[in-house]
Amino acid sequence: MKITIGTRASKLALWQAEHIKAEIEGRYSDVEVVLKKIVTKGDKILDSPLAKVGGKGLFVKEIENELISGEIDIAVHSMKDVPTEFPDGLELFAITYRGDPRDAFVSAHGKSLAELSHKEDVTIGTSSLRRQAQLLIRYSHWNIVWVRGNVQTRLKRMEERGMDGIILAAAGLQRLELEHLVQEYIDPEVMVPAIGQGALGLEIRSADNELKEKLKFLIHPETTQCVLAERALLRTMEGGCQVPIGAYATMTSDGQVHLKAMVGSVDGKTVVRRESIGNDPEVLGIDLANEMLDAGARAILQEVYQDHQ
Numbered sequence: 390m391k392i393t394i395g396t397r398a399s400k401l402a403l404w405q406a407e408h409i410k411a412e413i414e415g416r417y418s419d420v421e422v423v424l425k426k427i428v429t430k431g432d433k434i435l436d437s438p439l440a441k442v443g444g445k446g447l448f449v450k451e452i453e454n455e456l457i458s459g460e461i462d463i464a465v466h467s468m469k470d471v472p473t474e475f476p477d478g479l480e481l482f483a484i485t486y487r488g489d490p491r492d493a494f495v496s497a498h499g500k501s502l503a504e505l506s507h508k509e510d511v512t513i514g515t516s517s518l519r520r521q522a523q524l525l526i527r528y529s530h531w532n533i534v535w536v537r538g539n540v541q542t543r544l545k546r547m548e549e550r551g552m553d554g555i556i557l558a559a560a561g562l563q564r565l566e567l568e569h570l571v572q573e574y575i576d577p578e579v580m581v582p583a584i585g586q587g588a589l590g591l592e593i594r595s596a597d598n599e600l601k602e603k604l605k606f607l608i609h610p611e612t613t614q615c616v617l618a619e620r621a622l623l624r625t626m627e628g629g630c631q632v633p634i635g636a637y638a639t640m641t642s643d644g645q646v647h648l649k650a651m652v653g654s655v656d657g658k659t660v661v662r663r664e665s666i667g668n669d670p671e672v673l674g675i676d677l678a679n680e681m682l683d684a685g686a687r688a689i690l691q692e693v694y695q696d697h698q
């Protein structure tokens with residue numbers, strides 16, 4: 390049997406696809422997995438201002454089209470880039486084990502966030518409103534600048550533009566064997582991670598029952614429950630990937646889902662934080678989102694959408 394995985398061509402995407410390929414081939418000696426690289430709209434406009442307002446699914450549409458037409462059988466995504474809605478005929482079949490969910494600080498001159506906190510004229514790069522908001526909550530006098538592109542490009546821009554550092558996902562740096570660049574890992578309480586950060590997701594055709602049967606071993610039940618709660622919250626807030634929303638869920642020792650979330654204004658001046666514990670990830674995410682919307686998140690998000698249209 391041959392299975393084709395569709396993937397973006399960035400080093401990180403390829404690592405993730407290779408990782409799933411190795412898992413499948415390690416499990417079945419009679420299955421051959423091949424990778425097909427696909428260029429997405431998001432890849433083409435990476436450095437344009439358009440990418441900033443990109444909208445939902447900039448990195449997945451072309452891949453989904455190839456799934457529908459049968460060119461590929463599986464799409465491997467970073468969970469945090471997967472839209473909350475799927476086209477007819479496709480589904481998010483598996484959420485795999487979650488790696489490191491944290492954000493990481495890469496420092497240009499070996500200084501920690503605490504050391505930089507007293508300095509004037511600090512410039513930090515990020516490509517996420519979530520990270521920007523959470524940096525400004527603590528360090529309101531810092532200058533936050535936009536860096537886009539894949540992990541390697543962002544590191545290069547940091548040097549070229551003389552920034553003091555950038556924030557990246559720990560999981561991405563670890564997968565690219567760039568862990569040595571991390572100055573510090575930021576506690577998820579201080580910087581709440583992006584929805585699904587660190588987990589991988591497999592999208593397949595809903596009707597492909599044979600493949601589903603074969604791949605069910607990749608499903609990680611605890612991660613799935615946690616990420617489903619985070620995604621229910623995001624969906625209820627109608628947030629794409631470019632919103633200042635963070636959510637991170639863990640399992641309690643008695644098997645419940647503990648969801649913590651924050652919504653912050655882009656300038657870091659207003660923030661709504663809530664947490665809750667429950668058994669049903671969907672209900673938990675939806676209820677917490679509604680509670681937060683009523684507690685000020687609705688106003689924050691409306692302002693973000695107005696400014697970024």
Ligand SMILES: NCc1[nH]cc(CCC(=O)O)c1CC(=O)O
Nearest residue numbers: 467469557558560561586587588
């Ligand atoms: N938005 C890009 C992206 N998508 C997934 C990761 C990292 C890996 C992950 O979170 O699973 C990154 C890089 C980053 O945010 O620094």
